[in-house]
Amino acid sequence: MAVTIAVPSVDPMVVRRAPKVLLHDHLDGGLRPSTVIDLAHQTGYADLPTEDPEQLGAWFRQGADRKSLELYLEGFRHTVGVMQTPGAIERVAAECAEDLAADGVVYAEVRYAPELSTQQGMDLDAVMAAWLAGFRRGAAAAEAAGQPIVIRAIVTAMRQFARSVEIAELAVKYRDEGVVGFDIAGPEAGFPPSRHLDAFQLIHRADFHVTIHAGEAFGLPSIWEALQWCGAERLGHGVRIVDDISQDAQGRYTLGRLAAFVRDTRVPLEMCPTSNVHTGAVASIAEHPVDLLRRLRFRVTVNTDNRLMSGVTLSSELELLARTFGFGLAELQWLTLNAMKSSFLSFDERLLLINGVIKPGYSQLMAQEAAASPTLV
Numbered sequence: 001m002a003v004t005i006a007v008p009s010v011d012p013m014v015v016r017r018a019p020k021v022l023l024h025d026h027l028d029g030g031l032r033p034s035t036v037i038d039l040a041h042q043t044g045y046a047d048l049p050t051e052d053p054e055q056l057g058a059w060f061r062q063g064a065d066r067k068s069l070e071l072y073l074e075g076f077r078h079t080v081g082v083m084q085t086p087g088a089i090e091r092v093a094a095e096c097a098e099d100l101a102a103d104g105v106v107y108a109e110v111r112y113a114p115e116l117s118t119q120q121g122m123d124l125d126a127v128m129a130a131w132l133a134g135f136r137r138g139a140a141a142a143e144a145a146g147q148p149i150v151i152r153a154i155v156t157a158m159r160q161f162a163r164s165v166e167i168a169e170l171a172v173k174y175r176d177e178g179v180v181g182f183d184i185a186g187p188e189a190g191f192p193p194s195r196h197l198d199a200f201q202l203i204h205r206a207d208f209h210v211t212i213h214a215g216e217a218f219g220l221p222s223i224w225e226a227l228q229w230c231g232a233e234r235l236g237h238g239v240r241i242v243d244d245i246s247q248d249a250q251g252r253y254t255l256g257r258l259a260a261f262v263r264d265t266r267v268p269l270e271m272c273p274t275s276n277v278h279t280g281a282v283a284s285i286a287e288h289p290v291d292l293l294r295r296l297r298f299r300v301t302v303n304t305d306n307r308l309m310s311g312v313t314l315s316s317e318l319e320l321l322a323r324t325f326g327f328g329l330a331e332l333q334w335l336t337l338n339a340m341k342s343s344f345l346s347f348d349e350r351l352l353l354i355n356g357v358i359k360p361g362y363s364q365l366m367a368q369e370a371a372a373s374p375t376l377v
């Protein structure tokens with residue numbers, strides 16, 4: 001008689017040690033609460049609701065979880081409020097790289113809208129210089145700590161403002177210093193991506209990369225415009241693509257034209273499950289379409305969006321999905337490879353990380369898992 005000693009499919013420590021790839025994370029959504037307080041003191045920012053780091057972290061999370069994208073975005077007033085000097089931006093960027101590396105992230109693309117840091121007169125180039133210097137410093141510190149990370153920047157334009165062409169030019173200008181793409185973010189309703197066609201065309205003509213926040217708070221038309229008018233290579237969230245998938249009485253799924261296009265052309269979906277629940281895009285994690293889309297073989301990736309506001313790390317987010325949907329290491333590796341293949345890093349660099357870091361890392365964890373669950377005869 002064979003007896004199998006069951007091991008839980010989810011061990012948080014294993015998820016944490018697994019090599020992970022993050023494509024959708026906001027620099028101004030991932031500050032340490034203690035850093036927000038320090039920077040407020042240093043820069044004379046007086047509007048924080050509390051000066052206790054624990055209470056402040058809780059305040060951000062409660063503020064985020066109000067089922068509205070517009071309300072979710074309110075917490076950024078304070079993080080952006082303290083990111084108005086080069087020193088503050090460099091510190092936030094360095095800590096971002098260190099925190100992600102400590103969580104086992106081996107490659108990350110972190111985005112920010114530099115126009116938000118010009119409230120006290122800093123110019124866009126100064127913001128970029130500080131941001132990229134911070135990434136270099138943080139990556140060097142992570143390497144020295146034995147947890148190397150490759151970290152790149154995505155430059156975001158705010159969809160409700162009118163500076164997207166200038167911001168697109170900025171993204172291209174810094175492409176050899178660590179910027180890998182361009183994005184638009186902010187409130188979706190009333191601000192369709194096609195308002196920024198000139199910016200997207202500038203990016204395309206420069207042979208550069210575009211991802212667009214679409215299909216989060218707003219439905220299929222936003223996704224369609226992002227892909228077919230604006231040439232997005234990836235979709236930020238894209239969660240509403242499920243509106244174009246139907247199920248018949250026998251349980252079979254049928255894809256509409258847009259969903260079929262997204263799957264056929266392997267458009268990566270930068271899914272951020274907890275953030276989607278907080279903004280009300282999805283009612284609960286159990287109802288999140290990430291698992292359905294995975295089973296239908298869409299190019300699904302899992303991301304944090306805003307680690308401070310949503311109170312998550314990439315490990316916690318993957319562990320939550322593993323617990324909810326029964327993912328094991330094989331599914332986590334699939335999601336990680338999807339993300340690495342979908343990154344805006346050069347093909348050669350992607351291959352190096354896939355073959356040199358990600359696959360060996362998962363092989364080792366799978367071997368350890370197999371050794372820890374022997375079949376006794």
Ligand SMILES: [Zn+2]
Pocket residue numbers: 024026185213236305
């Ligand atoms: Zn986002």
